[in-house]
Amino acid sequence: MLKRIVIVGGGSAGWMTAGVIAADHRASGVQVTLIESPDVAPIGVGEGTWPSMRDTLRRIGVSESDFFRECDAAFKQGSRFNRWVDGGDDDVYFHPFMLPHGHHEVNLPQQWQARHPGVPFADLVSVQPHLCVHGRAPKQVVTPEYAAVANYGYHLDAGKFGVFLRKHCLEKLGVHYVPDHVTGVKAHENGDIAALQTQRHGALEGELFIDCSGxxxxxxxxxxGVPLLPQHAVLYNDSALAVQIPYAQEEAPIASQTSSTAQSAGWIWDIGLPSRRGVGHVYASAYISDDQAEAELRAYIVQSGGPAEIPAPRKLSFTPGYREQFWHRNCVAIGLSAGFIEPLEASALALVEMSAAMLSDDLPATRAAMDIVAARFNEAFTYRWQRVIDFLKLHYVLSRRRDTPYWRDNTAAVPPRLDQLLTLWRHRAPSRSDFNRIEEVFPWASYQYILYGMGFRSEFRRAPPPREAALADGYFREAAELTRKMLGALPDNRALINHIKRHGLQKI
Known part of the structure:
Protein backbone atom coordinates (compact mmCIF):
# COMPACT_ATOMS: atom_id res chain seq x y z
CA MET A 1 0.00 0.00 0.00
CA LEU A 2 1.14 3.53 -0.75
CA LYS A 3 1.46 5.17 2.66
CA ARG A 4 4.72 7.16 2.56
CA ILE A 5 5.17 10.08 0.14
CA VAL A 6 8.48 11.94 0.04
CA ILE A 7 8.74 15.37 -1.59
CA VAL A 8 12.13 16.84 -2.51
CA GLY A 9 12.14 20.62 -2.53
CA GLY A 10 10.03 23.28 -0.86
CA GLY A 11 9.01 26.64 -2.26
CA SER A 12 5.55 27.19 -3.65
CA ALA A 13 5.51 23.93 -5.64
CA GLY A 14 6.70 21.62 -2.86
CA TRP A 15 4.59 23.03 -0.06
CA MET A 16 1.48 23.43 -2.18
CA THR A 17 1.74 19.81 -3.30
CA ALA A 18 2.36 18.67 0.27
CA GLY A 19 -0.63 20.65 1.48
CA VAL A 20 -3.07 19.28 -1.10
CA ILE A 21 -2.06 15.64 -0.55
CA ALA A 22 -1.98 15.95 3.25
CA ALA A 23 -5.34 17.71 3.37
CA ASP A 24 -6.94 15.01 1.23
CA HIS A 25 -5.25 11.86 2.54
CA ARG A 26 -3.98 12.42 6.07
CA ALA A 27 -7.10 10.82 7.55
CA SER A 28 -6.45 7.63 5.56
CA GLY A 29 -2.97 7.21 7.02
CA VAL A 30 -0.82 8.70 4.26
CA GLN A 31 2.31 10.39 5.65
CA VAL A 32 3.84 13.23 3.64
CA THR A 33 7.51 14.07 4.24
CA LEU A 34 9.13 17.11 2.65
CA ILE A 35 12.90 17.45 2.37
CA GLU A 36 14.12 21.00 1.80
CA SER A 37 17.73 22.07 1.58
CA PRO A 38 18.33 24.91 4.07
CA ASP A 39 20.92 26.45 1.75
CA VAL A 40 18.97 26.53 -1.53
CA ALA A 41 16.69 29.55 -1.88
CA PRO A 42 13.57 29.27 -4.05
CA ILE A 43 13.44 31.17 -7.36
CA GLY A 44 10.92 33.50 -5.74
CA VAL A 45 9.64 35.47 -8.74
CA GLY A 46 6.37 33.60 -9.49
CA GLU A 47 4.09 36.33 -8.17
CA GLY A 48 0.96 35.93 -10.33
CA THR A 49 -1.82 33.37 -9.95
CA TRP A 50 -5.12 32.43 -11.55
CA PRO A 51 -8.55 32.30 -9.86
CA SER A 52 -7.92 28.58 -9.34
CA MET A 53 -5.62 29.54 -6.44
CA ARG A 54 -8.70 30.45 -4.41
CA ASP A 55 -9.92 26.85 -4.72
CA THR A 56 -6.48 25.47 -3.85
CA LEU A 57 -6.10 27.58 -0.71
CA ARG A 58 -9.62 26.74 0.40
CA ARG A 59 -8.97 23.04 -0.29
CA ILE A 60 -6.04 22.95 2.11
CA GLY A 61 -7.87 24.96 4.78
CA VAL A 62 -6.09 28.30 4.55
CA SER A 63 -7.74 31.48 5.80
CA GLU A 64 -7.83 34.03 2.98
CA SER A 65 -7.45 36.83 5.52
CA ASP A 66 -4.27 35.24 6.93
CA PHE A 67 -3.01 34.71 3.39
CA PHE A 68 -3.35 38.44 2.62
CA ARG A 69 -1.68 39.44 5.87
CA GLU A 70 1.29 37.09 5.65
CA CYS A 71 2.01 36.94 1.89
CA ASP A 72 1.84 40.66 1.01
CA ALA A 73 -0.98 39.62 -1.33
CA ALA A 74 -3.11 41.74 -3.66
CA PHE A 75 -5.97 41.06 -6.04
CA LYS A 76 -5.42 40.13 -9.69
CA GLN A 77 -8.30 40.40 -12.17
CA GLY A 78 -6.44 39.64 -15.39
CA SER A 79 -3.63 40.94 -17.56
CA ARG A 80 -3.08 44.19 -19.42
CA PHE A 81 -0.98 44.13 -22.59
CA ASN A 82 0.80 47.29 -23.72
CA ARG A 83 2.54 47.78 -27.10
CA TRP A 84 2.02 44.18 -28.22
CA VAL A 85 0.02 44.87 -31.39
CA ASP A 86 1.85 47.69 -33.18
CA GLY A 87 3.99 49.31 -30.45
CA GLY A 88 2.02 52.56 -30.35
CA ASP A 89 1.17 54.61 -27.27
CA ASP A 90 -2.53 53.65 -27.51
CA ASP A 91 -1.78 49.96 -28.09
CA VAL A 92 -3.54 48.46 -25.06
CA TYR A 93 -5.89 45.53 -24.47
CA PHE A 94 -6.99 43.34 -21.56
CA HIS A 95 -7.29 39.62 -20.88
CA PRO A 96 -9.80 39.61 -17.98
CA PHE A 97 -10.66 36.63 -15.78
CA MET A 98 -14.44 36.96 -16.23
CA LEU A 99 -16.16 35.22 -19.15
CA PRO A 100 -17.73 37.52 -21.77
CA HIS A 101 -21.18 38.70 -20.71
CA GLY A 102 -23.79 36.79 -22.72
CA HIS A 103 -21.30 34.31 -24.18
CA HIS A 104 -23.72 31.40 -23.70
CA GLU A 105 -26.45 32.96 -25.87
CA VAL A 106 -24.85 35.00 -28.65
CA ASN A 107 -21.89 34.90 -31.05
CA LEU A 108 -20.41 37.98 -29.40
CA PRO A 109 -17.34 38.37 -31.64
CA GLN A 110 -19.49 38.42 -34.76
CA GLN A 111 -21.85 41.04 -33.36
CA TRP A 112 -18.94 43.06 -31.95
CA GLN A 113 -17.25 43.20 -35.35
CA ALA A 114 -20.49 44.12 -37.12
CA ARG A 115 -21.84 46.67 -34.64
CA HIS A 116 -19.05 48.06 -32.44
CA PRO A 117 -15.69 47.46 -34.18
CA GLY A 118 -14.22 50.66 -32.76
CA VAL A 119 -14.56 49.46 -29.15
CA PRO A 120 -11.98 46.98 -27.81
CA PHE A 121 -13.62 43.55 -27.57
CA ALA A 122 -12.91 42.96 -23.87
CA ASP A 123 -14.11 46.47 -22.98
CA LEU A 124 -17.46 45.77 -24.64
CA VAL A 125 -18.18 42.30 -23.23
CA SER A 126 -16.60 42.43 -19.76
CA VAL A 127 -16.67 44.73 -16.75
CA GLN A 128 -13.16 43.83 -15.64
CA PRO A 129 -11.06 46.03 -17.93
CA HIS A 130 -12.97 48.99 -16.52
CA LEU A 131 -12.52 47.80 -12.92
CA CYS A 132 -8.79 47.48 -13.54
CA VAL A 133 -8.46 50.90 -15.17
CA HIS A 134 -10.23 52.49 -12.18
CA GLY A 135 -8.29 50.49 -9.59
CA ARG A 136 -11.29 48.74 -8.10
CA ALA A 137 -11.17 45.59 -5.98
CA PRO A 138 -13.10 42.50 -7.16
CA LYS A 139 -15.22 42.22 -4.01
CA GLN A 140 -16.71 44.24 -1.17
CA VAL A 141 -15.88 44.47 2.51
CA VAL A 142 -18.87 42.22 3.34
CA THR A 143 -18.03 39.59 0.68
CA PRO A 144 -16.87 36.42 2.49
CA GLU A 145 -13.49 34.78 2.10
CA TYR A 146 -12.91 33.33 -1.39
CA ALA A 147 -16.28 34.58 -2.67
CA ALA A 148 -16.16 37.07 -5.53
CA VAL A 149 -18.18 39.85 -7.13
CA ALA A 150 -15.74 39.84 -10.06
CA ASN A 151 -13.58 36.76 -10.66
CA TYR A 152 -10.06 37.12 -9.25
CA GLY A 153 -6.74 35.51 -8.50
CA TYR A 154 -3.81 36.99 -6.60
CA HIS A 155 -0.49 38.72 -6.78
CA LEU A 156 1.79 37.59 -3.96
CA ASP A 157 5.30 37.59 -2.57
CA ALA A 158 6.55 34.17 -3.66
CA GLY A 159 9.13 33.91 -0.87
CA LYS A 160 6.59 34.74 1.83
CA PHE A 161 4.07 32.41 0.19
CA GLY A 162 6.39 29.41 0.53
CA VAL A 163 7.00 30.20 4.21
CA PHE A 164 3.26 30.65 4.79
CA LEU A 165 2.44 27.29 3.17
CA ARG A 166 5.18 25.56 5.16
CA LYS A 167 3.80 26.88 8.44
CA HIS A 168 0.28 25.78 7.53
CA CYS A 169 1.41 22.31 6.42
CA LEU A 170 3.40 21.73 9.61
CA GLU A 171 0.90 23.16 12.10
CA LYS A 172 -2.40 22.10 10.52
CA LEU A 173 -1.78 19.18 8.18
CA GLY A 174 0.83 17.02 9.87
CA VAL A 175 3.47 17.18 7.13
CA HIS A 176 6.85 15.88 8.31
CA TYR A 177 9.59 18.42 7.58
CA VAL A 178 13.23 17.47 7.05
CA PRO A 179 15.58 20.43 6.49
CA ASP A 180 18.50 18.62 4.91
CA HIS A 181 20.47 17.96 1.73
CA VAL A 182 19.74 14.96 -0.50
CA THR A 183 23.09 13.29 -1.16
CA GLY A 184 22.02 10.15 -3.00
CA VAL A 185 19.23 7.93 -4.30
CA LYS A 186 18.77 4.30 -3.28
CA ALA A 187 16.92 2.15 -5.79
CA HIS A 188 15.05 -1.14 -5.73
CA GLU A 189 16.11 -3.87 -8.13
CA ASN A 190 13.19 -3.01 -10.42
CA GLY A 191 14.41 0.60 -10.79
CA ASP A 192 11.95 2.25 -8.40
CA ILE A 193 13.34 4.71 -5.88
CA ALA A 194 13.51 3.02 -2.47
CA ALA A 195 14.90 5.88 -0.38
CA LEU A 196 16.67 9.19 -0.49
CA GLN A 197 19.95 9.46 1.38
CA THR A 198 20.28 12.71 3.31
CA GLN A 199 23.28 14.37 4.89
CA ARG A 200 22.08 14.33 8.51
CA HIS A 201 18.87 12.28 8.66
CA GLY A 202 19.99 9.11 6.94
CA ALA A 203 17.87 7.28 4.39
CA LEU A 204 14.22 8.38 4.04
CA GLU A 205 12.10 5.60 2.56
CA GLY A 206 8.85 5.96 0.66
CA GLU A 207 6.56 4.43 -1.92
CA LEU A 208 6.11 7.62 -4.02
CA PHE A 209 8.66 10.39 -4.55
CA ILE A 210 7.74 13.86 -5.81
CA ASP A 211 10.43 15.98 -7.44
CA CYS A 212 9.92 19.67 -6.61
CA SER A 213 13.64 20.44 -6.71
CA GLY A 214 13.35 23.19 -9.30
CA GLY A 225 17.62 10.99 -17.05
CA VAL A 226 14.20 11.96 -18.37
CA PRO A 227 15.10 14.68 -20.90
CA LEU A 228 13.77 18.18 -21.19
CA LEU A 229 12.11 18.84 -24.56
CA PRO A 230 13.35 22.33 -25.47
CA GLN A 231 10.89 24.76 -27.04
CA HIS A 232 13.16 27.68 -27.95
CA ALA A 233 12.47 27.10 -31.65
CA VAL A 234 8.90 28.27 -30.95
CA LEU A 235 9.23 30.59 -27.93
CA TYR A 236 12.51 32.51 -27.94
CA ASN A 237 12.72 34.01 -24.45
CA ASP A 238 15.33 32.41 -22.20
CA SER A 239 16.39 35.14 -19.76
CA ALA A 240 14.91 37.52 -17.22
CA LEU A 241 16.03 40.43 -15.06
CA ALA A 242 13.92 40.88 -11.91
CA VAL A 243 13.86 43.71 -9.38
CA GLN A 244 11.66 44.94 -6.54
CA ILE A 245 10.96 48.66 -6.35
CA PRO A 246 9.11 50.85 -3.81
CA TYR A 247 6.05 52.96 -4.49
CA ALA A 248 6.54 56.72 -4.76
CA GLN A 249 4.00 57.15 -1.93
CA GLU A 250 3.10 54.66 0.79
CA GLU A 251 -0.62 54.65 -0.11
CA ALA A 252 -0.12 54.65 -3.89
CA PRO A 253 -2.76 52.76 -5.91
CA ILE A 254 -2.23 49.00 -6.31
CA ALA A 255 -2.82 47.73 -9.84
CA SER A 256 -5.52 45.07 -10.06
CA GLN A 257 -3.91 43.37 -13.04
CA THR A 258 -0.53 42.16 -14.23
CA SER A 259 0.83 44.57 -16.80
CA SER A 260 2.93 43.27 -19.68
CA THR A 261 4.69 45.86 -21.83
CA ALA A 262 6.42 44.72 -25.01
CA GLN A 263 10.04 45.71 -25.57
CA SER A 264 12.47 45.36 -28.47
CA ALA A 265 13.23 41.68 -27.76
CA GLY A 266 10.83 40.62 -25.03
CA TRP A 267 8.46 42.18 -22.54
CA ILE A 268 8.37 43.65 -19.02
CA TRP A 269 6.06 42.44 -16.27
CA ASP A 270 4.78 44.82 -13.62
CA ILE A 271 3.04 43.37 -10.54
CA GLY A 272 1.70 45.50 -7.72
CA LEU A 273 1.84 44.23 -4.13
CA PRO A 274 0.79 46.27 -1.10
CA SER A 275 4.38 47.01 -0.07
CA ARG A 276 6.15 47.21 -3.45
CA ARG A 277 6.11 46.52 -7.17
CA GLY A 278 7.75 43.47 -8.72
CA VAL A 279 9.13 44.35 -12.15
CA GLY A 280 11.09 42.18 -14.56
CA HIS A 281 12.25 42.03 -18.15
CA VAL A 282 11.81 38.69 -19.96
CA TYR A 283 13.87 38.55 -23.15
CA ALA A 284 15.63 36.41 -25.75
CA SER A 285 19.40 36.46 -25.30
CA ALA A 286 19.92 35.75 -29.02
CA TYR A 287 18.39 39.14 -29.85
CA ILE A 288 19.54 41.47 -27.07
CA SER A 289 22.44 41.68 -24.61
CA ASP A 290 21.99 41.65 -20.85
CA ASP A 291 23.16 45.28 -20.68
CA GLN A 292 20.65 46.40 -23.31
CA ALA A 293 17.88 44.47 -21.55
CA GLU A 294 18.76 46.14 -18.26
CA ALA A 295 18.76 49.57 -19.91
CA GLU A 296 15.23 48.94 -21.23
CA LEU A 297 14.14 47.77 -17.78
CA ARG A 298 15.53 50.87 -16.08
CA ALA A 299 13.93 53.14 -18.68
CA TYR A 300 10.56 51.47 -18.14
CA ILE A 301 10.79 51.86 -14.36
CA VAL A 302 11.44 55.60 -14.66
CA GLN A 303 8.69 56.06 -17.26
CA SER A 304 6.20 54.21 -15.03
CA GLY A 305 6.86 56.45 -12.04
CA GLY A 306 9.56 54.42 -10.33
CA PRO A 307 12.90 55.62 -8.95
CA ALA A 308 15.86 56.40 -11.15
CA GLU A 309 18.15 54.43 -8.83
CA ILE A 310 17.27 50.75 -8.34
CA PRO A 311 19.14 47.73 -6.94
CA ALA A 312 21.05 45.59 -9.38
CA PRO A 313 18.44 43.34 -11.06
CA ARG A 314 18.60 39.62 -10.40
CA LYS A 315 19.50 37.63 -13.55
CA LEU A 316 17.60 34.40 -14.29
CA SER A 317 18.32 32.05 -17.17
CA PHE A 318 16.16 29.17 -18.32
CA THR A 319 15.72 26.73 -21.17
CA PRO A 320 12.09 26.90 -22.29
CA GLY A 321 10.70 23.37 -22.36
CA TYR A 322 9.02 20.52 -20.54
CA ARG A 323 9.94 16.94 -19.63
CA GLU A 324 9.41 14.07 -22.03
CA GLN A 325 7.57 12.39 -19.14
CA PHE A 326 6.43 13.87 -15.84
CA TRP A 327 5.85 10.59 -13.99
CA HIS A 328 8.40 7.79 -14.36
CA ARG A 329 8.20 4.66 -12.22
CA ASN A 330 7.45 5.91 -8.67
CA CYS A 331 8.67 9.47 -9.25
CA VAL A 332 6.60 12.44 -10.43
CA ALA A 333 7.88 15.96 -11.14
CA ILE A 334 5.86 19.06 -10.25
CA GLY A 335 6.86 22.69 -10.74
CA LEU A 336 10.10 23.81 -12.38
CA SER A 337 11.43 20.25 -12.29
CA ALA A 338 8.68 19.40 -14.80
CA GLY A 339 9.46 22.36 -17.05
CA PHE A 340 9.19 26.09 -17.59
CA ILE A 341 8.30 28.19 -20.59
CA GLU A 342 8.10 31.87 -19.65
CA PRO A 343 6.01 33.84 -17.14
CA LEU A 344 3.62 35.32 -19.73
CA GLU A 345 0.04 34.63 -18.51
CA ALA A 346 1.33 33.19 -15.20
CA SER A 347 0.89 29.52 -16.06
CA ALA A 348 3.65 28.18 -13.77
CA LEU A 349 1.76 28.13 -10.46
CA ALA A 350 -1.43 27.09 -12.24
CA LEU A 351 0.31 23.98 -13.59
CA VAL A 352 1.56 23.23 -10.07
CA GLU A 353 -2.03 23.45 -8.83
CA MET A 354 -3.30 21.19 -11.60
CA SER A 355 -0.50 18.68 -11.01
CA ALA A 356 -1.05 18.53 -7.25
CA ALA A 357 -4.81 18.22 -7.69
CA MET A 358 -4.64 15.41 -10.27
CA LEU A 359 -2.00 13.56 -8.26
CA SER A 360 -4.08 13.77 -5.09
CA ASP A 361 -7.37 12.94 -6.81
CA ASP A 362 -5.89 9.87 -8.54
CA LEU A 363 -3.38 8.90 -5.84
CA PRO A 364 -2.76 5.20 -6.45
CA ALA A 365 -3.53 2.91 -3.54
CA THR A 366 -0.84 0.41 -4.52
CA ARG A 367 2.26 0.13 -6.68
CA ALA A 368 0.29 -2.08 -9.07
CA ALA A 369 -2.04 0.84 -9.87
CA MET A 370 0.74 3.40 -10.17
CA ASP A 371 1.71 2.78 -13.80
CA ILE A 372 -1.91 3.26 -14.88
CA VAL A 373 -2.16 6.54 -13.01
CA ALA A 374 1.25 7.62 -14.32
CA ALA A 375 0.23 7.03 -17.95
CA ARG A 376 -2.92 9.12 -17.46
CA PHE A 377 -0.92 11.86 -15.73
CA ASN A 378 1.70 11.95 -18.50
CA GLU A 379 -0.91 12.16 -21.23
CA ALA A 380 -2.83 14.93 -19.47
CA PHE A 381 0.20 17.10 -18.79
CA THR A 382 1.84 16.63 -22.17
CA TYR A 383 -1.41 17.99 -23.58
CA ARG A 384 -1.48 20.86 -21.07
CA TRP A 385 2.10 21.96 -21.68
CA GLN A 386 1.47 21.94 -25.42
CA ARG A 387 -1.62 24.10 -24.93
CA VAL A 388 0.38 26.56 -22.82
CA ILE A 389 2.88 26.86 -25.67
CA ASP A 390 0.07 27.38 -28.21
CA PHE A 391 -1.55 30.08 -26.11
CA LEU A 392 1.65 31.99 -25.39
CA LYS A 393 2.73 31.81 -29.03
CA LEU A 394 -0.66 33.26 -30.04
CA HIS A 395 0.37 36.59 -28.48
CA TYR A 396 3.50 36.74 -30.64
CA VAL A 397 2.07 35.37 -33.89
CA LEU A 398 -0.66 38.01 -34.02
CA SER A 399 1.62 40.98 -33.39
CA ARG A 400 1.98 43.44 -36.26
CA ARG A 401 5.26 44.76 -34.89
CA ARG A 402 8.09 44.56 -37.40
CA ASP A 403 10.46 47.05 -35.79
CA THR A 404 13.07 44.50 -34.64
CA PRO A 405 14.27 41.07 -35.81
CA TYR A 406 12.74 39.55 -32.64
CA TRP A 407 9.22 40.59 -33.59
CA ARG A 408 9.69 39.79 -37.28
CA ASP A 409 10.96 36.29 -36.51
CA ASN A 410 8.21 35.60 -33.96
CA THR A 411 5.59 35.23 -36.66
CA ALA A 412 7.39 32.08 -37.83
CA ALA A 413 7.50 28.60 -36.29
CA VAL A 414 3.80 28.38 -35.39
CA PRO A 415 2.90 25.13 -33.56
CA PRO A 416 0.86 22.88 -35.90
CA ARG A 417 -2.31 22.79 -33.78
CA LEU A 418 -2.30 26.56 -33.32
CA ASP A 419 -1.75 27.03 -37.06
CA GLN A 420 -4.79 24.86 -37.78
CA LEU A 421 -6.92 26.76 -35.30
CA LEU A 422 -5.91 30.11 -36.78
CA THR A 423 -7.05 28.83 -40.16
CA LEU A 424 -10.43 27.88 -38.67
CA TRP A 425 -10.75 31.18 -36.81
CA ARG A 426 -10.48 33.18 -40.02
CA HIS A 427 -14.12 32.26 -40.54
CA ARG A 428 -15.43 31.66 -37.01
CA ALA A 429 -14.65 32.53 -33.41
CA PRO A 430 -12.85 30.27 -30.92
CA SER A 431 -15.45 28.06 -29.24
CA ARG A 432 -15.92 25.27 -26.72
CA SER A 433 -15.52 22.71 -29.50
CA ASP A 434 -11.90 23.78 -29.94
CA PHE A 435 -11.08 23.16 -26.25
CA ASN A 436 -13.28 20.34 -25.05
CA ARG A 437 -11.29 18.75 -22.24
CA ILE A 438 -12.77 18.87 -18.76
CA GLU A 439 -9.87 20.95 -17.44
CA GLU A 440 -8.33 23.03 -20.22
CA VAL A 441 -5.42 25.21 -19.21
CA PHE A 442 -6.87 28.19 -21.08
CA PRO A 443 -10.57 28.20 -22.04
CA TRP A 444 -11.97 29.31 -25.38
CA ALA A 445 -12.85 32.73 -23.90
CA SER A 446 -9.16 33.43 -23.23
CA TYR A 447 -8.39 32.77 -26.88
CA GLN A 448 -11.16 35.20 -27.88
CA TYR A 449 -9.74 37.92 -25.63
CA ILE A 450 -6.23 37.56 -27.05
CA LEU A 451 -7.28 36.98 -30.66
CA TYR A 452 -9.52 40.02 -30.91
CA GLY A 453 -7.48 42.13 -28.50
CA MET A 454 -4.55 41.71 -30.88
CA GLY A 455 -6.59 43.00 -33.81
CA PHE A 456 -7.53 39.69 -35.47
CA ARG A 457 -10.74 39.76 -37.53
CA SER A 458 -12.85 36.76 -38.52
CA GLU A 459 -14.72 36.76 -41.83
CA PHE A 460 -17.72 34.87 -40.50
CA ARG A 461 -19.13 32.44 -43.02
CA ARG A 462 -22.42 31.81 -41.24
CA ALA A 463 -24.95 34.64 -41.24
CA PRO A 464 -26.30 35.35 -37.74
CA PRO A 465 -29.98 34.68 -36.93
CA PRO A 466 -32.11 37.83 -37.32
CA ARG A 467 -32.82 38.06 -33.60
CA GLU A 468 -29.16 37.82 -32.59
CA ALA A 469 -28.33 41.49 -33.19
CA ALA A 470 -30.97 42.62 -30.71
CA LEU A 471 -29.86 39.96 -28.21
CA ALA A 472 -26.24 41.05 -28.52
CA ASP A 473 -27.07 44.71 -28.06
CA GLY A 474 -29.00 43.73 -24.94
CA TYR A 475 -25.97 41.97 -23.51
CA PHE A 476 -23.68 44.85 -24.44
CA ARG A 477 -26.03 47.25 -22.61
CA GLU A 478 -26.18 44.90 -19.61
CA ALA A 479 -22.38 44.76 -19.46
CA ALA A 480 -22.22 48.56 -19.56
CA GLU A 481 -24.86 48.90 -16.83
CA LEU A 482 -23.13 46.27 -14.70
CA THR A 483 -19.88 48.18 -15.13
CA ARG A 484 -21.54 51.38 -13.94
CA LYS A 485 -22.97 49.67 -10.86
CA MET A 486 -19.75 47.87 -9.96
CA LEU A 487 -17.62 50.97 -10.31
CA GLY A 488 -19.95 52.66 -7.85
CA ALA A 489 -20.16 49.76 -5.40
CA LEU A 490 -16.69 48.22 -5.30
CA PRO A 491 -13.95 49.75 -3.11
CA ASP A 492 -10.52 50.88 -4.10
CA ASN A 493 -8.08 47.97 -4.37
CA ARG A 494 -5.71 49.21 -1.65
CA ALA A 495 -8.61 50.24 0.61
CA LEU A 496 -10.02 46.70 0.66
CA ILE A 497 -6.60 45.13 1.19
CA ASN A 498 -5.99 47.48 4.13
CA HIS A 499 -9.38 46.49 5.57
CA ILE A 500 -8.55 42.78 5.23
CA LYS A 501 -5.25 43.26 7.05
CA ARG A 502 -6.93 45.12 9.92
CA HIS A 503 -10.25 43.29 10.25
CA GLY A 504 -10.19 40.21 8.03
CA LEU A 505 -13.03 38.89 5.87
CA GLN A 506 -16.11 36.93 6.89
CA LYS A 507 -15.75 33.17 6.79
CA ILE A 508 -17.96 31.31 4.33
Missing part, protein backbone atom coordinates in the same frame (compact mmCIF):
# COMPACT_ATOMS: atom_id res chain seq x y z
CA UNK A 215 15.24 23.39 -12.56
CA UNK A 216 17.93 20.98 -11.34
CA UNK A 217 15.28 18.21 -11.28
CA UNK A 218 17.26 15.98 -8.92
CA UNK A 219 15.09 12.88 -9.30
CA UNK A 220 13.31 12.87 -12.66
CA UNK A 221 16.00 14.68 -14.61
CA UNK A 222 19.28 13.84 -12.90
CA UNK A 223 18.58 10.39 -11.46
CA UNK A 224 16.28 8.97 -14.12
Missing amino acids: MQSLLLGRHY
